[in-house]
Amino acid sequence: MAEIRGVLTAMVTPFDADGAIDLDAARRLARRLIDDGSHGLVVSGTTGESPTLSDDEKVRLLDAVLDEVGDRATVIAGTGSNDTAHTVGLTRKARDVGAHAVLVVTPYYNKPNEAGLRGHFAAASEAAGETPIVLYNIPSRCVINLPPDLLAELARIDNVVAVKQANDDELGPIEGLDVLAGNDEIFLRCLELGGTGGILVASHLVGPQMREVYDAATSGELDRAREIESGLHGVYEALTVTSNPTPVKAGLEMVGVIGGRLRLPMVEADEQQRAEVRATLERQGLLATSAG
Secondary structure, eight states: OOOOOEEEEEOOOOBOTTSSBOHHHHHHHHHHHHHTTOSEEEESSTTTTGGGSOHHHHHHHHHHHHHHHTTTSEEEEEOOOSOHHHHHHHHHHHHHHTOSEEEEEOOOSSOOOHHHHHHHHHHHHHHHTTSOEEEEEOHHHHSSOOOHHHHHHHTTSTTEEEEEEOOGGGOSOBTTBEEEESSGGGHHHHHHTTOOEEEESTHHHHHHHHHHHHHHHHTTOHHHHHHHHHTTHHHHHHTTSSSTTHHHHHHHHHTTSSOOOOOTTSOOOOHHHHHHHHHHHHHTTSOSSSOO
């Protein structure tokens, strides 16, 4: 079973000038992220603009990233939706392509009750076979929350092994599940509480430092981890100046990694947002000048 731990970057999806997925750029980005210290990648998550990717695009992206870095990193595929049948179908496809794990978000908009949630995740589990499932709790986007007692109950489902916890107020140990930070700013706190890592965005730009935070924390050097992490708060804040992934794509464009194109309804950063991201990158030493 894949190790779902450490710095797991929620990878953006590069697009070319015509708006198509740029698989060559995705391969380069995946390789760079692993070289910069990520233990693994999540493809076709929210940061990867999954709502605007077709199932075929998601499968091709997963296949390319697995081929590029799958022999040295954990590759997790986002397969969740608010339609259980769709989730089941995409989970099967990801399993067949060879995803090391799948990330299944809480159904959004239609607001199922707890019985519906149990049924949804049980169906995803059956579709995944032996592929591990990471639950994704993000009430700010999905309206409903998976409280700790329900998460512990869902942990009894075969191959449900972890949760990406993006409800900061309920961050803490969950019996039967590895807990992964779902927001950059709680990464270290999650590790201090016994969590196993985080699914992160800032690691696109400060991956080596976030890996240092993880290595220090898991080696018992908490003071060192806190010192490193304190220098990253500005980056975390800059990447929330508008909806994700607009700021991180702008940052990646400024440092010359990929273009900053997004698919509607997401749009590129405006002048003020770019200025905030640029200033942060300059303070971080990632940009030598104010060009970009």
